[in-house]
Amino acid sequence: MLVNLSDVLTVEGRQEKREIPLEMTVFEDGQGSYEITAKEPVKFVFTNAGAGKARIEGSTTLTFQVNCDRCLAEMPLILKVEFGQCVVSPDVKSGDGEDGDSCQGEDVQGMDDQSFMDGYQLDTEAFIHGEILVNWPAKILCRQDCKGVCPVCGQNLNVAECGCDTFVPDPRMAAIQDIFNAGKEV
Numbered sequence: 001m002l003v004n005l006s007d008v009l010t011v012e013g014r015q016e017k018r019e020i021p022l023e024m025t026v027f028e029d030g031q032g033s034y035e036i037t038a039k040e041p042v043k044f045v046f047t048n049a050g051a052g053k054a055r056i057e058g059s060t061t062l063t064f065q066v067n068c069d070r071c072l073a074e075m076p077l078i079l080k081v082e083f084g085q086c087v088v089s090p091d092v093k094s095g096d097g098e099d100g101d102s103c104q105g106e107d108v109q110g111m112d113d114q115s116f117m118d119g120y121q122l123d124t125e126a127f128i129h130g131e132i133l134v135n136w137p138a139k140i141l142c143r144q145d146c147k148g149v150c151p152v153c154g155q156n157l158n159v160a161e162c163g164c165d166t167f168v169p170d171p172r173m174a175a176i177q178d179i180f181n182a183g184k185e186v
Helices: 006-010 124-135 169-184
Strands: 002-004 015-020 026-028 033-039 042-048 052-069 074-088 122-123
Touching: 006 015, 006 042, 042 124, 042 169, 052 124, 074 124, 122 124
Parallel strands: none
Antiparallel strands: 002 122, 015 042, 026 033, 033 052, 042 052, 052 074
């Protein structure tokens, strides 16, 4: 959905609050595709932050269907996405008007970095996609003490022990092991 930010970008002191439903049903990050099974509307607060600048703040909670990175069990991942970012209007040059505004000291997104902006229009889907990427966990576990799967038979070790011999000998000791297996005296 596109949201027109021209009033917020041009009128000093202007603030708008909006709840916008997220149309995205699947999140893709280049590593995989994850179904969104539950979502709240995205709460946005758009605030003028000086000449040609706006601060975008807000939050949403999304639930994804994912697999645990260790045991591969399917599970829900609840992700609370909170954001705060400054953008500039298309007619403001990068670096202009950085004194005395609420974006001071922050990395104001320049025109090259605003792939979610089309002129004065904010593409909420592209913006939220980027925020999900930033908030996506590095490792997804079904629980902190997940045991994973057996490297021999693939049994989920959280469910049951399989009894497989998972001992992996040190390859540096292979020559000595050969001597013992041959029954030679040392």
